[in-house]
Amino acid sequence: KLANIGVVGMAVMGKNLALNIESRGFTVGIYNRTAAKTDEVMKDHSEKKLIPSHTIEEFVDSLEKPRRILMMVKAGKPTDAVIDELLPLLDKGDVLIDGGNTNFHDTMARNARLDKSGINFIGMGVSGGELGALQGPSLMPGGQKEAYDLVAPILEQISAKAPQDGKSCVAYIGPNGAGHYVKMIHNGIEYGDEELIDESYNIMRNVAGFSVDEMAGIFKEWNKGELDSYLIEITADILTRKDDIGDDKSKPIVDMILDRGNNKGTGKWSSEDALDIQVPQSVITEAVYARYISMMKNERVEASKQLPAPKGNVELGEKKVLIEKIRQALFFSKLMSYAQGFEQLRIASDKNDWNLKFGELAQIWRAGCIIRARFLQNITDAFDKKPDLTNLLLDDYFKDIAAKYQESVRDVVALAVKAGVPVPGFSAAITYYDSYRAEVLPANLLQAQRDYFGAHTYERTDREGNFHYPWYEEQ
Ligand code: NBP
Numbered sequence: 501k502l503a504n505i506g507v508v509g510m511a512v513m514g515k516n517l518a519l520n521i522e523s524r525g526f527t528v529g530i531y532n533r534t535a536a537k538t539d540e541v542m543k544d545h546s547e548k549k550l551i552p553s554h555t556i557e558e559f560v561d562s563l564e565k566p567r568r569i570l571m572m573v574k575a576g577k578p579t580d581a582v583i584d585e586l587l588p589l590l591d592k593g594d595v596l597i598d599g600g601n602t603n604f605h606d607t608m609a610r611n612a613r614l615d616k617s618g619i620n621f622i623g624m625g626v627s628g629g630e631l632g633a634l635q636g637p638s639l640m641p642g643g644q645k646e647a648y649d650l651v652a653p654i655l656e657q658i659s660a661k662a663p664q665d666g667k668s669c670v671a672y673i674g675p676n677g678a679g680h681y682v683k684m685i686h687n688g689i690e691y692g693d694e695e696l697i698d699e700s701y702n703i704m705r706n707v708a709g710f711s712v713d714e715m716a717g718i719f720k721e722w723n724k725g726e727l728d729s730y731l732i733e734i735t736a737d738i739l740t741r742k743d744d745i746g747d748d749k750s751k752p753i754v755d756m757i758l759d760r761g762n763n764k765g766t767g768k769w770s771s772e773d774a775l776d777i778q779v780p781q782s783v784i785t786e787a788v789y790a791r792y793i794s795m796m797k798n799e800r801v802e803a804s805k806q807l808p809a810p811k812g813n814v815e816l817g818e819k820k821v822l823i824e825k826i827r828q829a830l831f832f833s834k835l836m837s838y839a840q841g842f843e844q845l846r847i848a849s850d851k852n853d854w855n856l857k858f859g860e861l862a863q864i865w866r867a868g869c870i871i872r873a874r875f876l877q878n879i880t881d882a883f884d885k886k887p888d889l890t891n892l893l894l895d896d897y898f899k900d901i902a903a904k905y906q907e908s909v910r911d912v913v914a915l916a917v918k919a920g921v922p923v924p925g926f927s928a929a930i931t932y933y934d935s936y937r938a939e940v941l942p943a944n945l946l947q948a949q950r951d952y953f954g955a956h957t958y959e960r961t962d963r964e965g966n967f968h969y970p971w972y973e974e975q
Contacts, residue, residue, distance in 0.1 A: 501527060502527070502551075502562060502563060502564040503526075503527045503528055503529035503551045503562050503563050503564065504526040504527050504528070504563075504564060504568070504654070505521060505526060505528055505529070505563070505568040505569070505570060505651075505654055506528065506529035506530070506531065506559055506560075506562065506563045506567065506568070506569045506570070507521070507528060507529070507530050507531070507569075507570045507571075507572060508531050508532070508559070508569060508570070508571045508572065508573060508582055508586075509532060509571060509572035509573040509582075510530060510531075510532035510537040510538050510540075510541050511532075511537070511572070511573075512630045512633075513572045513599070513626065513630060513633050514530075514532070514570075514572030514573070515530075515537075515541055516630050516631075516633035516634035517570065517572060517599065517626075517633045517634075517637075517658070518530050518541070518550065519545065519548070519634060520633060520634050520635065520636070520637075520658045521654060521657075521658050522548050522549050522550060524654070524657040524658055526549070526654060527549040527550075527551060528549065528550050528551070529550075529551045529552075529553060529559055529562040529563050530550050530551070530552050530553070530559075531552075531553045531554075531556060531558075531559035533573075535554045538552045538553070538554065539552070556585050556586065556589065557589060560586065560589040560590065565591065565593075565594070566591070566593040566594050566595060566650060567590060567591070567594040567595070568594075568595045568597070568650060568651050568654070569586065569590075569594070569595070569596050569597065570597045570599050570624075571583075571596065571597065571598050571599060571600065572599050572600060572626075573600060574600065575600040575601050575602045575603070575606075576602075576606070579598055579600055579602060579606075579610075580610075583596070583610065583614075587614075587617065587619070590617075590619050591619075592617075592618030592619065593618065593619075593620070594619050594620065595619075595620040595621075595622060595647045595650050595651055596614070596619055596620065596621050596622070597621075597622040597623075597624050597641070597643075597651065598610070598621070598622070598623050598624065598680075599624045599626045601625075601626075601683070601687075601764070601766060602623060602680050603680070603684070603769055604623070604677035604678075604680040604681040604684060605677070606680075607621075607623030607642070607676070607677040607679070607680045608676055608677040610623070611623070611643070611676050611677065620643060620644050620646070620647030620650070621643055621644075621647070622641050622642065622643035622644075622647055622648065622651070622679065623641075623642050623643060623676075623677055623678075623679045623680040624639060624640060624641040624642070624643075624679050624680075625639070625640030625641075625642075625673075625679050625680055625682055625683020625684075625686065626638075626639060626640075626683070627639075627640070627683065627686055627687075627865075627868065627869035627870060627871075628660065628868045628869050628870070629870070632660065632868050632869065635660075636658065636659055636660035636661065636669070636867070636868050637658070637659060637660060637669075637868045637869070638659065638660055638669040638670070638686075638864055638865055638867065638868035638869035638872070639655050639658075639659045639669065639670040639864070639868075640670075640673050640679045640680075640682045640683045640686070640861075640864065641655065641670065641672065641673060641679045642672075642673040642674050642675065642676060642677060642678035642679025642680060642681070642682070642854075643675065643676070643679065644675065645672060645675070648672045652670075652672070655668075655670045656668040656670055659864075659868060660867035660868025660869075661867060662863065662866040662867045663866070663867060664866060664877060667863065668864075669863075669864040669865070669866065669867050669868045669869070670864060671857070671860045671861075671863070671864050673854075673856065673861070674849070674854035674855055674856055675853075675854060676852065676854070677852075678849075678852070678854040678856065681773075681845075681848060681852075681854075682845065682856070682861055683766075684766055684769050684770050684773070685770055685841050685844060685845055686865065686869060686870075686871060687766035687767060687769075687770065688766070688767050688769075688770030688771065688781070688784040688787075688841060689784065689837060689838060689841045689871050690731075690767075690870050690871050691763075691767035691770075691784055691787040691788060691791075692783045692784040692787045692834070692837035692841075692925065693729070693731050693834060693837070693871055694731060694787065695783075695786065695787035695790050695924070695925040696783070696787075696830050696833045696834055696837070696925045696926070696929075697719075697731055697732065697735050697830065698790075699830075699916075699922075699923050699924075699925050699926055700826050700827075700829070700830045701715060701735070702921055702922075702923075703826055703912065703915070703916050703921060703923070704718065704823075704826065706919070706921050707814065707816070707915060707916055707919040707921050708816055708819075708822060712739050712752040712754060712755070713739075713740075713752075715739050716736055716737075716739035716740045717736075718823055719732055719735045719736035719739060720736040722736075722827055722830075723736060725827075726831060726874065726875055727827065727830065727831055727834075727873075727875075728873065728874035728875075729871070729872060729873030729874065729875075730870060730871070730872045730873070731870065731871070731873075738753070738754060739752065739754060741753045741754075743755075743756050758797070759794055759797065760794055760795050760797050761790065761791035761794040761795065762791070762795075763788070763791050767784060767787060767788045767791070768788055770784055770841075770844070771784060771785040771788050773844070773848070774840075774844055777844070777847050777848060777851060778847075779840070779843055779844040779847050780840060780843075780932060780935070781840045781841070781844055782840065782928035782929075782931065782932055783833065783836055783837035783840055783925055783928045783929050783932065784837060784840065784841065785928075786924035786925050786927075786928045787924075787925060789924065790922075790924055790925070809920040810918060810919065810920040814915055814918045814919045816915075824908075825908040825911055825912050826908075826912055828904075828905040828908035828909070829905070829908050829909040829911075829912040829913070829926055831875075831901065831905060832901065832902060832905040832906065832908065832909045832929060832930075832933075833909065833925055833926050833928075833929035833930075834875075835892070835893075835898055835901060835902065836893075836928075836929035836930075836932050836933055837925075837929065838879065838892060839891055839892040839893045839898065839932075840932065842858055842879070842891075842892055843890075843891050843892075845858060845861065846858065846890070857883075857887075858879070858883045858887075858889075859879070859880040859881075859882070859883030859884050859887070860880075862876040862877070862879035862880045862883070863876070863880045878897050878898070879892065881897070882895035882897060882898065891936070893933075893936060902933060906930070906933065909926060909929065909930045909933075910930060912926060913926050913927050913930055944958075947959070948969070951967075951968060951969055951971070952969075952971045955968055
């Protein structure tokens, strides 16, 4: 019997996806460059419908036609190496899927390269980590629609199901690099969500002086309302956990973890692209910077001895009121981050002719992925009402929240700034709100400066055309 689909790469993601696919009744061919890994999978799962191969030729021969192959290898050169090995062995109409965390520029280049071969290529974002891969990830496949149709029956079965309506968290995203692009924005949004939660924690901890136990309770409570999401849920859980290996096992584990925030670069990619296509994406970008400055631990320790904190005390007010203000600031800032992320998706979609369905994207993020959250439904609803919505902030639900919560963000940002505790995400969010709703910005003066030193010309408020002012003539 031939396998229904093959998986290349038996590290944690490939192995778990292969097991997930097998558990839905499919036979799966498996292959890994280092054969020992394939053997190990077979040793642990000998009873499963897996067909192992030790050579790539054997692997290709083990698959039914048209062949469907999912690559789960390290992004970059390894992906090209696997494509190079597979290409001579594949036939027209076969479908090759790259499920790695690939930069969408690479996916577009591979699509162009494979275009003439007749082999279909799908760049697919996979979110949910190793557990998601095993139990149900959120999948973002982009490529030829006909190719998607060939793999859709499998992808629909292995993906997560939304708790609201049981719908599969997978959809055809669009042609070419659209799938990996959407995954990139998903990851950027994930950076933003994490940063905003971390800032809320920092204010509660280092401005208001709450205990870790108290904060665990607050996040747990928040998770029952509009902030209901995976990241709030795990934050509440993290704050209840005690040290497992240190000398004092009664200490919260967060207090033992070094404050150096690492990254694998996908947040940076979405910020880079925002700069490339000229979309303000300040909340996510501040989240990237926040990780970078956190990495400068030694410098910060030294600077903390030399640069003074603000003098004087801050007025915290009533505790219950403060907690609610921080909650509102967090939700408001999250909305700004998503408004920016979806604006970026819209502009990229227009630029590349991807025809992205924005409501559907929010829909497939409702389960399986790291940013899964109750409020994604509000995004879907907003685009259902108005598919050509330019910015989420102009939807009634978002407009209403922004109007109701803006004062809280201003209060919380002011409090943090006064106390000397950094809030780059919150500040970026309220600044974006104020810039976006500003009828007039000081770019008139900017244009005058540019015209003054570089004769770059300016436009006028009262007539059409480009003008240059005689700055160097006496008046
Ligand atoms: P890794 O990203 O650690 O990649 C290891 C796999 O790549 C192994 O199977 C390895 O084979 C193979 N490989 C390498 Br490295 N170079 C190769 C080459 N030149 N030719 C053939 N195979 C090569 O594995 P992972 O953490 O399972 O992730 C797989 C993909 O999924 C990555 O792109 C990752 O970014 C993405 N992803 C990961 C997560 C997550 O939560 N971890 C989530 C979503 C997506 P070997 O055994 O012979 O060295």
